[in-house]
Every structure is written in C-alpha cells, then in structure tokens.
Amino acid sequence: MPNSASPLVVIMAYDQLCTFEFGCAFEVFGLSRPEMGPDWYRCLTAAAEPEPIRAAGGLRLEAAGGLELLDGADTIIIPGWRGPDAVAPPLLLNALRRAHATGIRIVSICGAAFVLAQAGLLAGKRATTHWRHASILASRYPDIVVEGDALYVDEGDILTSAGSAAGLDLCLHIVRKDFGAKAANSVARRLVIAAHRDGGQSQFIERSLPAPSGARLSELLETVQKRIGEKWSLERMAEIAHVSVRTVHRHIYEATGLAPGEWIKRQRIAYARDLLEETTLSVDAVAQNAGFGTTTNFRQHFRTSTGFSPANYRSRFQTHDPVATSSIQNPDTCLELISEI
Structure with a gap:
C-alpha cells in the first residue's frame, strides 16, 4: 500500500471525458511503480459532476469519489475539457478556487x-x-499571458500544458520537480518516450525532416547532443554533414x-541540469562539460x-545518491554513470 505521507494526485473526471489526456495523467501518476519506493504518488479519480461519467469511445467511468476528494489533494489534474465553449459546473469552479487558495x-x-x-x-x-x-483563450481572457507555442507552462502553483501528448511532457516535468531527474527518466523509459522536452519547445512542426539529406542531418543532431560540451558553429555542423550552412539552419x-543557436543552448542547459541533479561535479566543471565556456556565461x-x-x-533537485565524480568526458558517460545508481 502507498505511504499515507506520499503526495496525493487527484485526476478529475467529467462527462465526455477526453480519454487520451486522462490516460496521460493516470499512466504517470496512477500506475503502480514499486521500484519508486513507498513515497511515490497516490492517485484517485474524482467526479467533477454527478455520474454517470461517459468518456470518448463509448466508455463509462466510475470515480473514487466526488469534489470532496480535492480537499486532501496535493495536486489536482484536469485532463482536457469538453471544448472551449463548454461552461464548467459552478461547483467544480468553486472547488478549484478553494483548492488553489489552500x-x-x-x-x-x-x-x-x-x-x-x-x-x-x-x-x-x-x-x-x-x-x-x-x-480563443487569449481573446476571451486578455488578462492571461497565453504562450500559444509552448508545450507547457509552469507558474508554480498553476501548470498548464498544450494539446494531447504535451500532457505527458508536463506530467514528467512534475515528476522531475518532485522526485528528480532519475525518477522522471525511469517513468519515461517505461512510457518509451523522451525523458525531457523543454516547456518552451514549439508545439508542432509544420513539415517533417527534409529528404534526401534528412538522415545525415539527423545523425548530425545526435552527434551534437552526444558531444554537447564542444563548440558547435553552423560552419562546423555543415562540414560534418556535407551540406550548406543554410541547409543546416533550415533543417534544425x-x-x-x-x-x-537556441536549440544548442537548450541542449546544453538540459545536460547541465542532469549533471547538477545526478553528480557532485562543481559548478565550474558543469559549465565546462556542458560547453558554456565560462562559469559566468553558464550562470x-x-x-x-x-x-x-x-x-x-x-540544492532543490539533486538526488539523494548523486554520482561522485571529478570529471565527465561526454553526455554518454554521464548517462552510463547515472544508470548504475
């Protein structure tokens, strides 16, 4: 049985429930994960309105309780909604306001x-x-700063995600905040998805990777990620991929x-976060290994x-058992060390 002191996640269910979004939340927080220990999340489903709760695909759902479950929650998740024009039940809105106030x-x-x-x-x-x-959200609610291209936005006590699968990114972000990168990586491996996509990453890509040079350029991106501590100019990347600078820019x-430049910077930041969370490297060493050159630039x-x-x-996110090391040659070495924990 879960530890009673472990954080309680309450997932809201409503009529015409979006099953994919609900599944994203339950897959991360609701499945049994004994490898995570006794302090892992507890998870309950709460009905946002009187049953029956019908879900997309002709399913019916029986919740563990109603809005009273929100009072004991640490996190409340609303997985999708009936549509931008659908009015939420007043009792649900009041319950959310009370929860936020506490x-x-x-x-x-x-x-x-x-x-x-x-x-x-x-x-x-x-x-x-x-x-x-x-x-639509921006026009109806001008007091909200809508970041329409973001995968998710973390405002501390309020977190919002973009459409559908971006919910998985946000859920993994929450796991990372609560339990660290090692836990988030473990959940991501079971989900067979990327462990971390930055919240500011674009929601959608207009076109797929270009052909016929796409394979070579995809290999280039993998090379950059594996050797992120090195200097990477457009000219160097173009030379390695045997294409023009313009082609590299367009492909990325x-x-x-x-x-x-922004993509490379985010790869460096992501790697630096892993080093800070999972190793005892000094900040100076993290800056060098992640390719920032100077510690001032890195900070x-x-x-x-x-x-x-x-x-x-x-101090906030480091795991309880970081890898003790004085140097790391490349990101692959870091991942190998972390996997041995």
Whole structure:
C-alpha cells in the first residue's frame, strides 16, 4: 500500500471525458511503480459532476469519489475539457478556487486551461493550451499571458500544458520537480518516450525532416547532443554533414522549431541540469562539460532558462545518491554513470 505521507494526485473526471489526456495523467501518476519506493504518488479519480461519467469511445467511468476528494489533494489534474465553449459546473469552479487558495497545485492538460480561466485562476499568469485554441483563450481572457507555442507552462502553483501528448511532457516535468531527474527518466523509459522536452519547445512542426539529406542531418543532431560540451558553429555542423550552412539552419528549425543557436543552448542547459541533479561535479566543471565556456556565461543562461542559480537548482533537485565524480568526458558517460545508481 502507498505511504499515507506520499503526495496525493487527484485526476478529475467529467462527462465526455477526453480519454487520451486522462490516460496521460493516470499512466504517470496512477500506475503502480514499486521500484519508486513507498513515497511515490497516490492517485484517485474524482467526479467533477454527478455520474454517470461517459468518456470518448463509448466508455463509462466510475470515480473514487466526488469534489470532496480535492480537499486532501496535493495536486489536482484536469485532463482536457469538453471544448472551449463548454461552461464548467459552478461547483467544480468553486472547488478549484478553494483548492488553489489552500496552496494545492493545479494542473490543466490541453483544453482544461479554459476551466482554469473560468475559475479566474489564470488571471495575470502565463498559460498555454492546444495551439488550435490558443487564440480563443487569449481573446476571451486578455488578462492571461497565453504562450500559444509552448508545450507547457509552469507558474508554480498553476501548470498548464498544450494539446494531447504535451500532457505527458508536463506530467514528467512534475515528476522531475518532485522526485528528480532519475525518477522522471525511469517513468519515461517505461512510457518509451523522451525523458525531457523543454516547456518552451514549439508545439508542432509544420513539415517533417527534409529528404534526401534528412538522415545525415539527423545523425548530425545526435552527434551534437552526444558531444554537447564542444563548440558547435553552423560552419562546423555543415562540414560534418556535407551540406550548406543554410541547409543546416533550415533543417534544425524544421526539426525542432528553434534556431540552431537556441536549440544548442537548450541542449546544453538540459545536460547541465542532469549533471547538477545526478553528480557532485562543481559548478565550474558543469559549465565546462556542458560547453558554456565560462562559469559566468553558464550562470547567466542557466538562471534565465530555469529561474534558479546552478547552486540553488542543485540544492532543490539533486538526488539523494548523486554520482561522485571529478570529471565527465561526454553526455554518454554521464548517462552510463547515472544508470548504475
């Protein structure tokens, strides 16, 4: 049985429930994960309105309880919503307001941002939703800073994700915040998905990878990631891939939605986060291994990206058993060391 002191996640169920978004939340927080120990999440489903709760695909769902379950929650997740024009039940909105007032973390996936907006919980905050509805959210609620291209937005006590599968990214982000990178990586492996996609990454890519040079350029991106501590100019990448600088620039943008310099910076930040969480390397050594050159440069970019100084980030997110090492040659070495924990 789960430890009674472990965090309780309550997933809301409503009529016309979005089964995919619900599945994203339950897959991360509801499945039994004995390898995580007794402090792992507890998870309950709460009915947002009187039953029966019918779900997409002709399914019916029986919840563990009603809105009273929200009072004991640490995190409340609303997985999708009936649509941007659907009015949320007043009892649900009031329950969400009370929960927020007591410090309970509230999470929306996809269209559920409209529920939080109706409750007034997004006023003055940054938020996102499915890209198809982002402009609607922004026009109806001008006091919300809608980031329509973001995969997810973390405002501390309120977190919102973009459409559908972006909910998995946000759920893994929450696991990473609560239990560290090692736990998030473990869950991601079971889900067979990437362990971390930055919240600011573009929601969608207009076109697939270009052909016929796509295979060579995809290998180039893998090479850059594996050797992220090195200097990477467009000219060097073009030479390795045997293509023009313009082709490299276009390929990276089409594949990631980011300019090459921004993509490389985010890879460096992601690797630095892993080193801070999972090793005892000094901040100076992390800066060098992640390719930032100087510690001053690293501190500036890291704080801008995460909101923390490297030292504060490590004190908050470092695992209980970091790898003791004085140097790391490349990201693959780091992953091998971490996997041995």
